[in-house]
Amino acid sequence: MSGLRVVPTWRHGRERLYVCFPDGRNIAWYDREAARVNLLSEDSREDVLEALGPFLTGPVAVGPPPVPTPAELARLALHPDDDLAPNRPGEALLVALDREPAASHRLRPDPRRRALEAEQTVGEALDRLDGAGWHTLHSVPLPGGDRVHHLAIGPAGLFVIHALHARKQRVVVADPMVTLGRREPQPLLRRVRADADRASYALTAEVRPVLALVGPAGLRLTAPTRGVRVLTDTDLADLARLGGVLKPADVEALHAMARDRHTWSRV
Structure with a gap:
């Protein structure tokens, strides 16, 4: 997989970095405050982490998004x-x-x-x-x-x-x-x-x-x-x-x- 883009956004006062396909579809997002990378597809783990590499600060948890309470x-x-x-x-x-x-x-x-x-x-x-x-x-x-x-x-x-x-x-x-x-x-x-x-x-x-x-x-x-x-x-x-x-x-x-x-x- 290639051509992934990282797009910074703000939601409710918290920064998120979305990882997107060239056509704009999201594949993952990085929540800095929670130190977590949320994957929508486990198959894309390595490519997502490579795209986010310059933005990651310290250890992060990686996995599917948490189930809403x-x-x-x-x-x-x-x-x-x-x-x-x-x-x-x-x-x-x-x-x-x-x-x-x-x-x-x-x-x-x-x-x-x-x-x-x-x-x-x-x-x-x-x-x-x-x-x-x-x-x-x-x-x-x-x-x-x-x-x-x-x-x-x-x-x-x-x-x-x-x-x-x-x-x-x-x-x-x-x-x-x-x-x-x-x-x-x-x-x-x-x-x-x-x-x-x-x-x-x-x-x-x-x-x-x-x-x-x-x-x-x-x-x-x-x-x-x-x-x-x-x-x-x-x-x-x-x-x-x-x-x-x-x-x-x-x-x-x-x-x-x-x-x-x-x-x-x-x-």
Whole structure:
């Protein structure tokens, strides 16, 4: 066999090198991150490895593509309109601001902008956990117009995270009330618990609530909060240090279930 070409591509942020016939048909691909050459035909092993020779870095596994897991098959069967995984942090606010921008004559900043900043900051912090075996969904819609800001699924379990803009303000938490600066206290912890309860019902698994404060000048808890973690955006990486309760296959299965819009239609 001769004339094989190596074509680099990117899929989901990962580089793959495809080995192709002159007519464009694929015969194999090399996944650098997994250090694996996937062969569509065992008969072509030697020719494929010769073509990939200049690109291989260190030892690699060579063999047929791995069989898709049930979670991967569920993802492949999901209609793009029903897949929540592509949602950006603050997706619902981004759409709302695009449809109805703030009036130019407003004397005060649009509060949606502060809320969006909070969700984007928290979302970016959670997305950085991906390399540690976590998946995060953003702006998960719930019936009645509500939504979960963020749902994190990883070895330590499932967490609903509510982002709160607290830039340069002192925060006092007196369960269930949360006070920002000189504003009126709000029963925010009640809302976060309710979101976690709805997520637990939808996913038939324990989901723990987290309140994430973005940029507070100070934080004071008057007493331990019942079942709710109160963290700053810079502390969210601590979730990855909690003890493991889910196996990788469980994380993938729960993520496949949670990313389906229909999962949330009856909560």
